[in-house]
Structure formats: structure tokens, C-alpha cells
Amino acid sequence: MLSIKNHLLEGDLVTQRSTPNKGGKLVAEYLVYHYTAGSSARSSADWLCNPAAKASAHLVLGREGEIIQLAPFNVVTWHAGISHWAGLTGMNNYSIGIEMDNAGILKSAGDAYTSSFGKVYPRSDVVLAKHKHDSVERAWHAYTAAQIERAFELAELLFSHYPLKEVLGHEDIARGRKSDPGPAFPLGSVASRVAGRLEDDFPRYVVISTSLNIRSAPDAAAAMVAPALKKGTEVALLEAGERWSRVEVVGKGDTEGWVFNAYLQAVPAAAPAKPKAKAKGG
Numbered sequence: 001m002l003s004i005k006n007h008l009l010e011g012d013l014v015t016q017r018s019t020p021n022k023g024g025k026l027v028a029e030y031l032v033y034h035y036t037a038g039s040s041a042r043s044s045a046d047w048l049c050n051p052a053a054k055a056s057a058h059l060v061l062g063r064e065g066e067i068i069q070l071a072p073f074n075v076v077t078w079h080a081g082i083s084h085w086a087g088l089t090g091m092n093n094y095s096i097g098i099e100m101d102n103a104g105i106l107k108s109a110g111d112a113y114t115s116s117f118g119k120v121y122p123r124s125d126v127v128l129a130k131h132k133h134d135s136v137e138r139a140w141h142a143y144t145a146a147q148i149e150r151a152f153e154l155a156e157l158l159f160s161h162y163p164l165k166e167v168l169g170h171e172d173i174a175r176g177r178k179s180d181p182g183p184a185f186p187l188g189s190v191a192s193r194v195a196g197r198l199e200d201d202f203p204r205y206v207v208i209s210t211s212l213n214i215r216s217a218p219d220a221a222a223a224m225v226a227p228a229l230k231k232g233t234e235v236a237l238l239e240a241g242e243r244w245s246r247v248e249v250v251g252k253g254d255t256e257g258w259v260f261n262a263y264l265q266a267v268p269a270a271a272p273a274k275p276k277a278k279a280k281g282g
């Protein structure tokens, strides 16, 4: 069972270290998953604590589910590099970064596979898949069940503790430059677990116009963040304004933006006789 105290993680298999590669106050809006492309959690943590790395993350998540925290969650770490998302650039300033111990893309070598640093992996440690931003099938180092379980647990804990809006991969915010955490990691499932939790907490509205533009800011001139919402689309109200409100499309945790209030209608709360069962993850 993990918990957070003074922006530091506490719980089984959690250790604290302090990286010098950090700076500035962080109010995170996003949670970003990575793989280390390294050979062990320990070696990756060592590197991310080395000033020469000029890189870091908040957490390194090992293959046994062990977690090494390198900086408190309210301090900026250097995991994203050149990156952008939802109109923001330099995502270090907006996100908590989790590095997962994983060798990344592997090369086929006879019956086995090798990593970029020369370690050999059996076929059972490999996932053959196409990256969502690539058309070619590649060999990816598999994550362990313990690691994936912890990744879910961390997302739920961090979303309950901080005003986070979305789960992202480095591959999403540095598209074309980065491929992590890659197709071996169930990023979509982590995102929907957290989106489900989010949507449970916010009032639901439905779109009553034929189509409703969803924009990056409460302004008719702001960019559209997604195709216009069709009549009947359900949204969760995240932030209510006088004329505009920030909403998230129900079931699509990655679609969030501002819509004009006049075209929304509240969905009546469920009848008290049938209280909504709260989905609770493991």
C-alpha cells in the first residue's frame, strides 16, 4: 500500500534518493510514463542522480515493483526534454515523470534478443508489436506484472493526491523523437482507469446541439482540441465557468477542452434506489 507524505512516497519497496538534476516548483497537471532503456532500476537511478546526465525523473519503477524516488512531486525534474502537449511546451514544468526499468527496443539475434547495451533476453521477455506512431513491427522488452500493477497503483495514488488531468507517454509529448513507454506498456488502460475515477467525481452533462466545438481555451477563437462533439455526447464537467466550461469526454480521458455552456444539459443523477457502484481497482 503506497501513500504520499510531504510530496514523498511511502510504502513497501520504496526508497528515497536525491537527484541534483531538478529545479523549480512543480504543480503537475500530467503524469508521464517512460522506459529507461537501461539494464536495471539501480543503474538507471544512479545515472539520473549523476549531474552529467542532465536528466532525471520523480520515480524509477523497477521490475520487482520496487520504487526509487529521486525528487519530491512538487519539484520539477528533467524527464521530458523538448516536448509539447495541449498547447504547452517544455512538459517538465507540468508533469510528474515515472521511468520504468525496461530495455526498450530489442534486436533479434538467433533464438533470443539483444538490447542496445548488449544484454540478451529470451523470447518470453519480448513483445512483438507495432508502436502506435509507427507502421513497422518491432521487438519490445516486456514489462513485468509487478511493474504494471505498481504503475496502475501509482497513477491512482497520484491522481487522488494532485490535480492531474491526463496520463501520457513520453512518445505522446515528444512524438517522432521518443518511443517510450511503447506498445508493451498498457498506457491506455492506465489512462482509462484514472479517467473512470475522474469522471465518477464530476457531474455529467450531455451535448444538446447538433455539434459542439471543444476548444483549448474559453474563447471562440481558440484552437479546437478534437473534432466537434456530436449531439448526445456525455461529458464530465471539470471546471464550470459563466459562459464556458472545461469538460472531459466520458470514456475518452484524453479529450478535454472548453465548450460553450448553452449547449450542455445536466444529466440527472441516478435514482437513489440504485446507487452507482464505485469501480474500485485492485
Ligand SMILES: [Zn+2]
Residues within 6 Å of the ligand: 033, 034, 035, 079, 170, 178, 180
Ligand atoms: Zn522517456
